[in-house]
Amino acid sequence: MPSLPRRRLLASGLAAAALWPGLAGVRAARFTHDPFTLGVASGCPTPEGVVLWTRLTFPEPPAPANPFAVVQAAPLPPMDLLWEVAEDEGFGRVVRQGVVRAVEAFAHSAHVAVTGLRPDRWYFYRFRAGEALSPTGRTRTAPAGDVDPGRFRFAFAACQQYEQGYYAALRDMAQRDPDLIVHLGDYIYEMSYGAGHVRSHGTGNPTTLREYRDRYALYKSDPDLQAAHAAAPWLVIWDDHEVINNYHGEEAPGVTDGPGFLRQRAAAYQACYEHMPVPPHAGGDFARFRIHGQHRFGTLLDITLLDSRQYRTPPQAGGAGRSYLGAEQEAWLDRSLQQSHARWSVIAQQTLLSERDLEAGSATRYSGDTWDGYRAARGRLLDSVQRAGLANPLVIGGDLHAFYAAEVKRDFAAPDAPVLATEFVTGSITSNPPSARAMATVAAENPHLKFASGGQHGYAMAELGRGQAQVDFIAVSDRRDPAATARVAQSFAVLNGRPGVNRL
Ligand SMILES: [Fe+2]
Structure with missing residues (x-):
């Protein structure tokens, strides 16, 4: 993944407004490349909503013919992304939509806390920047607080x-x-x-923010x-x-x-935020970044x-x-x-x-x-x-x-x-x-x-x-083979009210 910017786009509010009337004034962009190369994501589901994520990317400019030329890259402008959530994959029944502004200070990532959805159901979502359309993601709200869904599967x-x-x-x-x-x-x-x-x-x-961003972008290009x-x-x-x-x-x-490490840690935390479907950050530094929480x-x-x-x-x-x-x-x-x-009660920790x-x-x-x-x-x-x-x-x-x-x-x-x-610990x-x-x-x-x-x-x-509860450990045939298959290697049961590992 080439590292970020720069720049072949024309600011244009017209394209977005033409696509979705009523959203005039949206600051969109016209792209000559696909800005959605890192895909889309969602996270932190509640009974009413979910967080949507994407990040716009920009190709590197061609290297100057004169290797000694000083190229001063202009900053990228803020860009408005339209987002929509639908009940169907064809987006015939859009139930929520809006605009989110992506700014260079957060690597043109977008985090949208969608609300007003119904509990315990699948939705589809996507973003649009100018005429560029993101891939479609699928997400699911959490069951309502007083409801027992009877069954729930998580990887x-x-x-x-x-x-x-x-x-x-x-x-x-x-x-x-x-x-x-x-x-x-x-x-x-x-x-x-x-x-x-x-x-x-x-x-x-x-060690720097830009380098952590590039590392995330490389992984997320997969x-x-x-x-x-x-x-x-x-x-x-x-x-x-x-x-x-x-x-x-x-x-x-x-x-x-010490101070250098704290700066590096803050850069890494910020890059993590910029690439994860977590709630929008109020801004400020990343000297601290809270990730612990309880989800029902x-x-x-x-x-x-x-x-x-x-x-x-x-x-x-x-x-x-x-x-x-x-x-x-x-x-x-x-x-x-x-x-x-x-x-x-699932306690999710690192090790x-x-x-x-x-x-x-x-x-x-x-x-x-x-x-x-x-x-x-x-x-x-x-x-x-x-x-x-x-x-x-x-x-x-x-x-x-x-x-x-x-x-x-x-x-x-x-x-x-x-x-x-x-306790169950997953392999790598x-x-x-x-x-x-x-x-x-x-x-x-x-x-x-x-x-x-x-x-x-x-x-x-x-x-x-x-x-x-049943827990399956699922193993791939060969991690070095991009076409590897996977199978359940071992299954376990935990009986309601009786802590302990039962091999199936
Ligand atoms: Fe590890």
Whole structure:
């Protein structure tokens, strides 16, 4: 994906006004290229509405014949996009429409919080900029708050390093028609690693806003990723690679320029905002950017999204001061879980909540980057889960590039300790897996990990019903094959009122 601007367009309000009478004064544009190369997306569904997203792109100007010529690119003007939401794919029954202004300060991204829709139904949406028409996306509102839809299916995914594979898993996800897609982070990778890449970032690690934008744009140029976005609304949280590997809060390993890192983090957060179907941002800087939140789907389920990166203290920080979520988010989580009365309470976080001993034999070794590095914080989360008296807590995660199904306990060393929640971690879409030997050790050392499988790539599909939840781990035949197929590798059931992993 060439990096942004510049510029072959003529401002013209006439084209838009002619297409949709009544929208005179709209500042549209006439394009000589397709400005919708990054596709469309929707997210954050409520019973009344959904957020729509797109971003206009512009081709690079041809390189000047004289390589020493100074080319001063003019800024791109604001552009008005028309958006419409219809009940049918042919847009014969448009139920909402409007205009959203895309500005260069946000990379000409558009975020529209549509309201006035009916609960629990599919809609189609698209954008128009001048005469250019976006692809059509499909989205779905949430069931009304007091309604039990009886059944709800959502896919969850993580870790899609672009160079290490193709996105057949995302294509398959779109084809299986979920009601919702939850992305748990490592949507982009800032770094290249591993060998034998199937494609290339083409540039080094991003540090500036423009470089993070270009990285997102590269990933979002992938047609299978676009298909997954166009298939259903998404909820998204990030992990570390959206900024820098293994960063924690306001610091990153090996980075000594603190203010410089905070500027870089803000640039990465802004680029994330500009490429995700999240509610319109009021403006201002991205020194902080809230992604945690609770989303309800009738009385059947709610999904609580956590951010274990932005507010985290360093793993070496001492005792009581060590925090994975930050004090504010922890207090918010406690209140939010108290308000969770759904049959299934899904807690969506970045990694594995359960303990994971990485060392064979009687010795133990734990990752400092996961909840194992923040045991007191894990205890407080379990306090909140228990205090809330959730009917069926389900924890989902990613990050580890391997599939896990686990039984969450207060004391993982005690075989008879009660199971407090059931946990499923999805493998990576493409990112390199741990070694078979490491996986064998983990499986042998951790009896509460009822399933542990590396070496496969794909995603998970959860189908929630009244009597049980079923979770399928879906694996692709070969991440390096753009035409790879996918199949259900392993299915599990969780019975209503009985936390625990049941292999099907
Ligand atoms: Fe990852």
